Amino acid sequence: MSLLPNLPPELAKLMLRRSQIVGCGAYLPARVVTNAELATRVDTSDEWIVERSGIHQRHVAAEGELTSDLATAAARSAIAHAGIDAEEIDLIVLATATPDRTFPATATRVQAALGLHKGFAFDVQAVCSGFLYALTVADNFIRSGQVKTALVIGAETFSRILDWNDRTTCVLFGDGAGAVVLRAVDGEGTTADRGILSTHLHSDGRHHDLLYVDGGASSSSLVGHVRMEGREVFRHAVVNLAAVVQEALAANNLTAADIDWVVPHQANRRIIEGTARKLGFPMERMVVTVGQHANTSAASVPLALAQAVADGRIRPGQLVLLEAMGGGFTWGSALVRM
Structure with missing residues (x-):
């Protein structure tokens, strides 16, 4: 079934443009903190945590390891999976609630780390929904024809904003980053489009x-x-x-x-x-x-x-x-x- 209304050809062509996920990447810090380790710090247990959340462990960034470091590692993984050159990226949108600094945008640090000097990069803050917000923003840039290739990242060092004496929150969160590469493709305007x-x-x-x-x-x-x-x-x-x-x-x-x-x-x-x-x-x-x-x-x-x-x-x-x-x-x- 076509999703397109009756539009002039020049507008219909824009409506046909899709954002295809061509690469996925991830990064988790090396340090693993188990429920058993947390039980030595706060009044909790492995059984209590698993029963209420399903969580067995979480990864925690090393001292000096920043959100931009996690994001860059995930970005490189996604770019490699996509089989493209980083220079092809026109846009970086980074979703995070734990930026390296108040400003500038952590996305610009990722841009520099990837050796990119063209296009544009910025952060989006919608906490746990941030990746979907960032994905939507990048998709709209691609659909409008302003961007051909975009890098969308979700990265957090939530361990830096946890109260490690509060058992109701410290057991639930961890650090990590994930990324996707989007590329503009032509579609037919149906749900069969990739x-x-x-x-x-x-x-x-x-x-x-x-x-x-x-x-x-x-x-x-x-x-x-x-x-x-x-x-x-x-x-x-x-x-x-x-x-x-x-x-x-x-x-x-x-x-x-x-x-x-x-x-x-x-x-x-x-x-x-x-x-x-x-x-x-x-x-x-x-x-x-x-x-x-x-x-x-x-x-x-x-x-x-x-x-x-x-x-x-x-x-x-x-x-x-x-x-x-x-x-x-x-x-x-x-x-x-x-």
């Missing part, structure tokens, strides 16, 4: 105080720590994620049966299971990696995507649905044919 078929973004600032960091340049001049009302976040997450997935399906005249894989935000296995039940998706079609790297915020969706592509679960031509929710609240989804 590339990003649609993206759907939302936010609701009324819930700001349910998940936030208690610091900032404007408010306190301090970095602050993550604060979260876990039960409320869980409740909103299942509802909002199920709704935004249904929105993507309806926009493309598809049903859950048409989707090969769902790549959810890796915040908590129980949220993933709750969303799957609400949507009627079998868990066998949900990519779940939270146990290995915990919640890496903006990095979690591209990390999970890269792992599923690398191990052969996600293959060219398959229909994949990405979804995430983060502080703000922000949430979103993207439907992609690989």
